[in-house]
Amino acid sequence: MTCFVRGGRFLLWETTVVPEDFLTGDRRPLTTVLGANFVSITGNCLTYMGVPWFVLQSTDSAAKVGIVAFCTLLPVVLAALVGGPVIDRIGRRRVSVASDLACGVAVAAIPLLQFAGILHFWMLCVLMAMTGLFRSPGETARGVLLPTLAERAAMPLTRAAGLYDGAARCAALTGSALGGVLIAVLGAENVLLVDAATFAVAAPLFAFGVRGLPEAQARRRVEPASLRAYRRELAEGYRFVAATPLLLGLCLMTLVTRGLDQGWSAVLLPVHAREKLDGSIDLGLLNAAFGICALTGALVYGAVGSRFRRWPVFTVAFLIVGLPRFVVAAFTDTFGPLAVIMAVEGLACGVLNPIMATVTYETVPEALRSRVLSATTASVQLVTPLGGLAAGFLVDSVGLPSTLLTIGGVYLLATLCPVIFPAWRQMDSTGSPHDRAEGSLPQSSGSKRV
Structure with a gap:
């Protein structure tokens, strides 16, 4: 039992023995994993820019772009639905490595088949489905290690989550900026x-x-692998989410917003850039503006976020991220206003993932993280495959401006949930005294260890 003296109050916190490498602050594993995640996400961004542009160039159909997005994301959901126990049994290291290698093979097959003159639309859909199937387990396997890596680095979880999201944002920025230019210079x-x-x-x-x-x-498990054991382990993750109101609320709200974001990134923004702006160059610049500011927001929150209450920051940021971009895109056909609003939304968006990650890691025991994170990933992405599909058909049916306003209105309703429902205020009570203390270790910044 550890006793923290803060502000004249004694706070008791149940702890395990602090490992030696935690005290020495070995940051090499965290740094290497951040680098690997950066490279992997950069590749994903190149895929998700190159493939929609390739489909638009070859078919001139927003609906087919939506179909490809659907085929890509449906396997992501299916893999997340059932992948948690598999990650635990095979091992997070093996799953992540196999995921990247399989995605690389599937992506390389697309241009090779195209150069050979035998790539058909259904083949493209199958190959993109393969990338989606293997992507989700790899991302989950890397993500669940973050609390352990933060502990070994003697770093507060809030800061580590900010760095992890910052690396992902930086990768998205790099992939978006390179993607737009490389598509124009080299071809998709x-x-x-x-x-x-x-x-x-x-x-x-x-x-x-x-x-x-x-x-x-x-x-290592005493119980041998069996279908019954697998079902029980899988159910444990979903039961934990269902029994935790805050996690359940996060899943339900992001279920809606992820689907709408997918429609925006996979269909609406590329179509808007192609019809109203200067094509792939402007598309890359808009994504870069968003990415730069999102990276800035994530890093700033990682540095100073522990000083602020999470619930108000999260609520205001999500309201900023939602409706404005859809309204601006619907009513303007120039680059400047949309670039400004995407930059502002990027700053706000940068704080969202570190907050959600920190809350989740503080709430979920280590032994359940693979299963719970797989369950939450599946839950929030259940309608994501439909986002691009629905957006594509809406654009073809009612036009781009009407689609933008409709989806923006739904987004606004979803982002009002943290204001309306009281469970969201628990965001400020999930952390331990250790993580909320100033500095890396409990002994620092006015905390006395007895």
């Missing part, structure tokens, strides 16, 4: 070859970074 097919190479780099980098880390290896 050659960009996908560059993308495949990024996965070949990310896989061994992650394997090196977490070697010897017990939490990255397969869990």
Whole structure:
């Protein structure tokens, strides 16, 4: 039992023995994993820019762009629905490495088949489905290690979550900026070859970074693998989410917003850039503006976020992120206003993932993280495959401006949930005294360890 003296009050907190490497602050595993995640996400961004542009160029159909997005994201949901126990049994290190290698092979096959003159639309859908199937387990396997890596680095979880999201945002920025330029210079097919190479780099980098880390290896279980044991382990993750009102609320709200965001990024923004702006260059610049500011927001929150209450910051940020971009895109056909609003929304968006990640990691026990994070990933992405599909058909049916306003209105309703429902205020009470203390260790900044 550890006693913290803060502000004249004694706070009791149940702890385990602090490992030696926590005290020495070994940041090499965290740094290496951040680098591997950066490379992997950069590749994903190149894919999700190159493929929609390739489909638009070859078919001139927003609906087919939506179909490809649906085929990509449906396997993501299916893999997340059932993947948690598999990650625990196979091991987080093996799953992440296999995920990157499989995605690289699938992405490389698209341009190679195109160059051979035998790529059909259904083949493209199948290959993109393969990338979605393997992407989700790999991302989950890397994400659940963050609390362990933060502990080994002697770093508060809030700061580590900010760095993790910042690396992802930086990768999205890099991929978006490079994607728009490379598509214009090299063509979408050659960009996908560059993308495949990024996965070949990310896989061994992650394997090196977490070697010897017990939490990255397969869990040793007395009970042999069986369908009954698998179902029970799978159900544990979903029961935990259902029994935790805050996690359940996060899942339900982000279920809606992720679907709407997918419609925006996969269909609405590319179509708007093609019809109203200067094509792929403006598309890349808009994504870069959003990415730069989102990266800034994530890093700033990682540095100073522990000083502020989470619920009001989260609520205001989500309201900013939602409706404005849809309204601006619907009523203007110039680059400047949309670039400004996406930059502002990027700053707000940068704080969302670190807050949600910190709350989740503080709430979920380590032994359940793979299963709970798989369950939450599946839950929030249940309608994501439909986002691009619905947006594509809406654009073809009622036009781009009407679709933008409709989806923006639904987004506004979803982001009002933290204002209306009281469970969201629990965001400010999930952390331990250790994580909310100033500095890395409980002894620092006015906390006395007895």
